[in-house]
Amino acid sequence: MSDSHAIRFSTPTPPRLRVWPETPIIHGFLGRVGGGSRGPYDSLNLSHFVGDDPRAVADNWERVRGTLPESTVFSRVNQVHGNAVRVVTHADAAARPRADGMATREAGIVLGIFTADCVPVLMISSQPQVACALHAGWRGVLSGIAANGVRSMEELGAPTSAIRVALGPSIGPCCFEVDAELAARFVREIPGSARQARDGKPGKAFLNLRGIIRDQLIEAGVPAHAITDPGPCTRCASDQYFSRRAVAGTITGLQMSFVGFTP
Numbered sequence: 034m035s036d037s038h039a040i041r042f043s044t045p046t047p048p049r050l051r052v053w054p055e056t057p058i059i060h061g062f063l064g065r066v067g068g069g070s071r072g073p074y075d076s077l078n079l080s081h082f083v084g085d086d087p088r089a090v091a092d093n094w095e096r097v098r099g100t101l102p103e104s105t106v107f108s109r110v111n112q113v114h115g116n117a118v119r120v121v122t123h124a125d126a127a128a129r130p131r132a133d134g135m136a137t138r139e140a141g142i143v144l145g146i147f148t149a150d151c152v153p154v155l156m157i158s159s160q161p162q163v164a165c166a167l168h169a170g171w172r173g174v175l176s177g178i179a180a181n182g183v184r185s186m187e188e189l190g191a192p193t194s195a196i197r198v199a200l201g202p203s204i205g206p207c208c209f210e211v212d213a214e215l216a217a218r219f220v221r222e223i224p225g226s227a228r229q230a231r232d233g234k235p236g237k238a239f240l241n242l243r244g245i246i247r248d249q250l251i252e253a254g255v256p257a258h259a260i261t262d263p264g265p266c267t268r269c270a271s272d273q274y275f276s277r278r279a280v281a282g283t284i285t286g287l288q289m290s291f292v293g294f295t296p
């Protein structure tokens with residue numbers, strides 16, 4: 034008997050940007066494409082806290098989980114634009130503490146970070162297997178979350194020289210216009226960030242947030258060649274990525290970036 038008429042329920046695989054080829058590394062930068070949410074959440078919003086239909090969010094989560102090994106456990110934090118990085122184990126993977134970063138040495142835990150313009154930072158070491166994920170907006174960058182991420186990985190046994198980092202899709206130097214006063218604060222507080230700033234309209238300046246984080250990581254000991262920054266500016270590519278600035282700070286969904294090791 035032919036099965037050509039059998040009904041097949043296929044779950045569309047949400048596309049994700051990946052940078053590391055090794056199979057034990059589970060990671061990716063998801064965008065807004067490949068989900069079922071509507072309106073400002075169109076379509077792969079994975080946050081239950083931005084006003085989206087909970088059923089649509091749950092369905093989006095199913096689509097993402099469907100692409101990962103079954104026993105994978107997702108860990109998340111209640112992101113508050115701070116600089117705290119929590120160490121996560123299977124015992125407390127569901128705790129969701131207030132923090133903007135997570136690190137783990139336990140396989141099977143995948144660390145998920147939500148963004149819509151801020152920089153999602155994924156970090157790994159393969160020997161030993163340590164993963165770290167950070168949410169780095171300008172406040173987190175100023176307060177040193179990148180170096181805190183490196184320190185957390187070191188504390189879990191990862192040599193700094195073995196750390197690899199991917200700075201994901203986020204607002205680019207083309208679109209990240211801030212008050213000149215804030216840019217001046219970066220220049221004052223973070224050595225070298227003058228190179229990552231340029232003048233904008235009177236009273237304004239443009240910052241290269243990914244460039245500043247890269248400098249901070251190198252300062253913290255991560256080899257420059259081990260840092261990559263795939264993906265476009267979220268505001269310029271707002272058809273592929275949620276961008277708070279693209280909707281002038283109004284309602285938007287959030288995309289998720291994640292990293293861990295296979296169970």
Ligand SMILES: [Zn+2]
Pocket residue numbers: 204205206207208209266267268269
């Ligand atoms: Zn841009």
